[in-house]
Amino acid sequence: xxxxxxxxxxxxxxxxxxxxxxxxxxxxxxxxxxxxxxxxxxxxxxxxxxxxxxxxxxxxxxxxxxxxxxxxxxxxxxxxxxxxxxxxxxxxxxxxxxxxxxxxxxxxxx
Amino acid sequence: xxxxxxxxxxxxxxxxxxxxxxxxxxxxxxxxxxxxxxxxxxxxxxxxxxxxxxxxxxxxxxxxxxxxxxxxxxxxxxxxxxxxxxxxxxxxxxxxxxxxxxxxxxxxxx
Numbered sequence: 001x002x003x004x005x006x007x008x009x010x011x012x013x014x015x016x017x018x019x020x021x022x023x024x025x026x027x028x029x030x031x032x033x034x035x036x037x038x039x040x041x042x043x044x045x046x047x048x049x050x051x052x053x054x055x056x057x058x059x060x061x062x063x064x065x066x067x068x069x070x071x072x073x074x075x076x077x078x079x080x081x082x083x084x085x086x087x088x089x090x091x092x093x094x095x096x097x098x099x100x101x102x103x104x105x106x107x108x109x110x
Numbered sequence: 111x112x113x114x115x116x117x118x119x120x121x122x123x124x125x126x127x128x129x130x131x132x133x134x135x136x137x138x139x140x141x142x143x144x145x146x147x148x149x150x151x152x153x154x155x156x157x158x159x160x161x162x163x164x165x166x167x168x169x170x171x172x173x174x175x176x177x178x179x180x181x182x183x184x185x186x187x188x189x190x191x192x193x194x195x196x197x198x199x200x201x202x203x204x205x206x207x208x209x210x211x212x213x214x215x216x217x218x219x220x
Contacts, residue, residue, distance in 0.1 A: 005128045016122035018115045021195070028202035079199060085131070086192060092138035093186065 004081075007059065011081055014058035019043070019051050024060060027074035034063065034070045114191075117169065121191055124168035129153070129161050134170060137184035144173065144180045 014020055019041060026032060026040070038048045052072065055061040059078045063070050124130055129151060136142060136150070148158045162182065165171040169188045173180050 005131075008131065009126050009128065012122050012126035016119050016126060018119065021115075021118065025199065025202060028199050029206050076203065079196065082192065082196060086189065086196070089135065089138050089189060092135060096139050 008081055008085060010058035011060060011078055014054050014060055015082075017051065017054075019048075020055055020060075023051065023055060023072070024074060024079075027061060027072055031071050031073040034072055037072060118191055118195060120168035121170060121188055124164050124170055125192075127161065127164075129158075130165055130170075133161065133165060133182070134184060134189075137171060137182055141181050141183040144182060147182060 015024070022041070023037065026037065034049075034052060037052075038045055041048050052061070052063065056063055059075055062073045062075050064073070065071075125134070132151070133147065136147065144159075144162060147162075148155055151158050162171070162173065166173055169185055172183050172185050174183070175181075
């Protein structure tokens with residue numbers, strides 16, 4: 001549970017930045033080399049690499065080197081964590097709505 | 111678009127903390143006073159209030175004072191932003207899958 005929470009922290013914080021969200025969106029279309037990716041973002045390579053490392057640490061992307069080229073791939077399963085968290089919140093709201101409806105029914109029947 | 115991006119930044123960063131996620135989950139069950147809420151979290155009141163202010167600034171919760179009691183309410187529409195962002199990513203992956211399938215079909219037909 002503590003590990004799940006720390007993983008969620010990492011995913012949420014990583015996505016709290018427009019450059020990192022843009023990288024995730026870009027990799028949704030398929031793997032891209034770090035070099036090609038960096039050219040699409042108007043910042044220095046060291047700044048861009050910091051974003052790549054944050055995304056990699058969160059598990060949202062994976063990078064692998066083949067020869068001289070490092071390629072970035074999206075790890076979709078990491079986004080499933082977000083889906084699951086949102087689904088849990090929805091479940092809680094729906095239970096509340098059910099309780100409110102039951103309350104209204106009980107009051108009407110009195 | 112820039113405003114939408116800044117709003118997403120705020121929501122993601124706010125949710126990148128286990129206490130703040132726990133507050134969102136708790137308020138999913140209905141509004142709670144700041145005092146009652148604070149008692150459920152093992153930290154000082156000033157530390158807790160910092161989390162409340164971060165959540166309020168992100169738009170995820172609203173607080174309103176009636177007499178001496180300040181009540182926190184979840185703003186579900188803010189979480190819809192997350193839903194929409196995730197849906198957009200899914201759309202991008204599905205387009206990619208469609209393209210890959212088309213490619214395989216084209217190769218097989220050659």
